[in-house]
Structure formats: structure tokens, C-alpha cells
Amino acid sequence: RKTMRFVPVKTAEQQAAAMVLKTRGLLVRQRTQVINALRAHLSELGIIAGISSAKVAGLIDIVRDETDARLPKAARLALSAIADQIEALMRQIDDLEREIVREARRDGDMRRMATIPGVGAITAASIKALVPDPGGFKSGRHFAAWLGLTPRSHSSGGKERLGGISKMGNAELRSLLVLGATSVLRHMRGNDKTPKWLNGLLKRRPYKVVAVALANKMARIIWALLTKGGTYRGLEAANSAASA
Template identity: 50%
Template sequence: MGWTASMRHQCAMMGSEDHSEETARMTITTIGLDIAKSVFQAHGTDASGKRLLKRKLGRSEVAAFFGKLERCRVVLEACGTSHHWARVIRDAGHDVKLIPPEMVKPFVKRGKKNDAVDAAAICLAAAHPDARFVPIKDEEQQSLLSLHSTRSLLVKQLTMTINALRALAAEFGLIVPVGNCRLSELMTKIEVSTELPSTMRQTATLLFEQYSRLVESIESLEAQIRTHAKQDEDARRLLTVPGIGPVTASLIVASVTDIGAFDTARHFAAWLGLVPRQHSSGGKTRLGRITKTGNREIRKMLVLGATSMLYRAQKWESAAGAWLCKLLERRPGRLATVALANKLARIIWALLSRKEIYRPAGRSVATA
């Protein structure tokens, strides 16, 4: 049967649509990519912000799709898998940017939350003049961070195991003073007690064995972290600051890939969430609790380090020590701890940006 006029017209239209799509792809300047486990949504725009591309991609199609496109800027939300996909797309020859999710959220249409809308919101957020981006981590940095995340998880499990063992023993009237070193004493009481049921003794032994395994794993991870802290130049520089140990120094170096991304020390402290919230209006400044945004692990480690220095404030012979002593005279200890964590963050920014080491007198000098 021959072709009808309508069929010819339809084929011609399909051919023109394919040609227009190909032409549009050549003029794409920005692509917002919403990533997930298996389904990815791409939203491409030109220099004026007009949409030229809207396509759903499977996980196996991402590398091939971007490999065929002309070089453009690809923007992804910073999340757990974004650094991997950023490296994959960057290897295809594109300029890849990672944008914080909190900068994208205001551009998502209310009541229309889906992958296509999220991809379009990423494009809008990336085009904003105040847009800031997250540096892409390489595989070595992510491997180092895996040590810290695993250690943090095991420490939580260790605390849970210790609490469970103490609570179980306390139900049968067996207690020991505070301290992990006292757990062996607690197990001795459990073993020599003749009135305890065998089931309880078996459960306590299981928990103590789990505790011992966790301690060994944590010590192994911390040994690797200390090795990195000794070998890395920036980490050794941070170790000169009181209240910062190998774990904190290694975590900061692995997490902060480019200290130059923060214009001032206050910006770095704000990124860590160590600055007060603001509720100001009508010229009246109202400050609240700290924002607690940014990297939670670094903020926690700095607060722990500041807490340890709080009890040694009188013996801390330095400009920061004198400042802390004066602060404790007029502010409660918990508030002084957070304030000292903020000061430590500012000191860290100064040392990393200027390539200097900490001096107690309040003036840093360049490293030899």
C-alpha cells in the first residue's frame, strides 16, 4: 500500500522535530540534573533561561548521554552520590557544579514536587547571582572520609553497647563506677555471682564481647586517621592548635577541600553552624542559638575540643586562654564552650588560608 499525504506530512514533521532537538542540544548552556538511585531527570536551558531539554535518564544512560553532548555546565544537588556522578560527567568533558540543597529549595514550585520540577529548580538556583557551590571531592578524599564516618558509627554503637550492659547488670543489683575501664570489673562481678540466672550471664558475656570487638575496630580506624594526620601538611598545621587532635585535624582536611571558598573566617564559622541565628527586624537585632548548619561532624568535634580546653582555661597561657578566662567570668560554661568552638573555627581558617602555624601569643608565623 502506498504512502498517503498525511503519512508523508507526519514523517516530515518527525524529522523536523528530531532536527530541532539536535539543534537545541547544540545551544544548551546549563543542565540541571536531579539524581536518584535509578532514575535521573535532566533539564537543559540556553543562556537566556529558555528550556531546550527535558529528559528522563536511566542509571546506565547517564555517561553515554553526556558523552554525546557539547560541553556545557551541569549542576547537581550536593548529596551522598553527587560527587561520584560529578566525576563521571566531568570526565565526559563538562563543567560540573554541586549546589547545596538549601539553595535549590526556594525555587521548587509549591505543590508541584517531582523530579522534573526539581531539575528545573536546580537550573534556576545555579543562575542566581548569589549561588555558591560545593567543591567536588576526589576518590581519595571520600575514602578518608569513609574512615571518619565508620568511626563515628562504631563510637555510637560502642556507647549503646556500654549503656545496655550497665543497664542489664543494674537490674540485678550490680553496678560499677563511671568509666569504660570499669567494665572488666563489672564482668567479674557477673561471673562470680552465683545468684544470677545463666541466661543473664550469657547475655552479658555477649555484650562484653561485642564491646571488645568495637574497641578493637575503633582503635584500628583511629590508627589510620593518626597516620594521615601526621603525613598531611595542613593536618600537622592544625595539630598546633590546642583542643584539636588528629581526628579533628584529619576530618577538617578531608572535608574542606578548598579553604579559599570562604572569604573570611566568619564565613567558615557560619558554614559550620557556629554563629547565632538572627531574627532582626525594624533595625532591632535579635540573636538566638547557633544555626547548626553545615558539617555536623566538624562542629561536634570542635565543641568537644573546646569543652576539653574549658577545664584547662587557667593553665592555657595564650591570648585565646586569657580571652576564655574573661568570658567565663561573665558567661555560663556551655555558652563559653560554643564561643570557643567559634574561635577555633576562625583560627583554623587563618592557619589554612595563610599556611601558618598557631602561636600562643596570638600571632601566627609561616611554617618553615
């Protein structure tokens, strides 16, 4: 079949890199689960904290404080085990992230991807490990569609009806790009350096829709850098290369 896209066999190095990323993802999910358990148990005793890592550290300090009379002895014993688990998971995640950052600095493709606003070491490493052959896509549009960052079409009879994003491809890659795009929008909103097309889109469409549109643009820029080489020159300058 002429339209068939063949997937190349991954090398042992690519599989190992993917294992590091998947292990980190598993530990992050476990950390979230254990933190939620600690919050829930303490809230039953009237101890509530805001959502942030610093607030979690405050809850752990309360658990470890033997003079705090709000916690019964049995509760302190059980919650101390949860606090130990949270700290162990944080250390393990930090170790893996340091290794990912070191690898991103060594690899030329990852260094160039990391220059794109919203693309950090984790995103660059994920793309490098999970997309073995970017040249297998005809264009950046095909790559963005493979990631599920394009609208699902329900068109018929000459009438175009576009729904939400198709959510095809790897959910983790798509999530990382959307999160990166959301971070870029948060810092660019109201800034004089915001590209005109992005400002216009923010005026016409909801915030989350614009974030997905920017993630689509980032995916196309990533494809252009990986297949055509060169360096990132800014969202406006990259329009022609990314849409090729």
C-alpha cells in the same frame, strides 16, 4: 549568581578518608549502645558502676567471673555475648583511630591543625575530609558561620536579637570543635596563661556559651592556617589572622 558558592568534586582519597571517619563514628555509636545495654541489664541485678571505660572493664570482669553468684547462669550466658561485642568494637575503633593518627602525621595540613589546642587527629582528619576547599570561604567568619557556630539572628526594626547557634553545616564537625573547646576551657580555667579575652568572657557569660565562642575562634584559626599557611602562634596572636 555572584553569591553562589560552588562545591568542588571530592577526590577518591577524600571520599575514602570520610568513609574511615564515618565508619569510626558508627562503631562508636554502636559501642555506646551496647555498653548502655550491659549497664542496664546488670543494674537490674543490683550491679552498678560509674561512667568510664575502666568501669566498663570491671563490669565485663564480673560477667566473666564464674564464681560471682550475683549473676544467674542464663544471664551470664547472654551478657557474655554483649561483653564479647563490646571488646570487638573497641578493637575495631582502636584500629581505625591508629590509622587516622598515622595519616594525620603524614599530612602537612593536618599536622598544623593538630597544633591548635583542642584540635586532635580526629578533628583535623574530619576537617580535611569534609571541607574540600577552605578557600571557597571569604573569611574565617564565613567558615565558622557555615559550621553553624554563629548566633541565629532574629533582628528587626533596628533592634538586634541574637538567639542560639544556627547549627548550620556539618553537625559532626561542629560537635568535634565544641568538645575540643570544652576540653581547652577545662584545662585553662584559672590558669595564668588563659587569654584575657577568654577570662573576661568566662566572667560574663555561661560556661557552654563560652565553649561555643571558643569553638568559633578555633574554626576561624583553622581557616586561616589552611588558606594562608603558617603555623599556630597562640590564641592571642592568632586573633588578627582568624578574624581577617
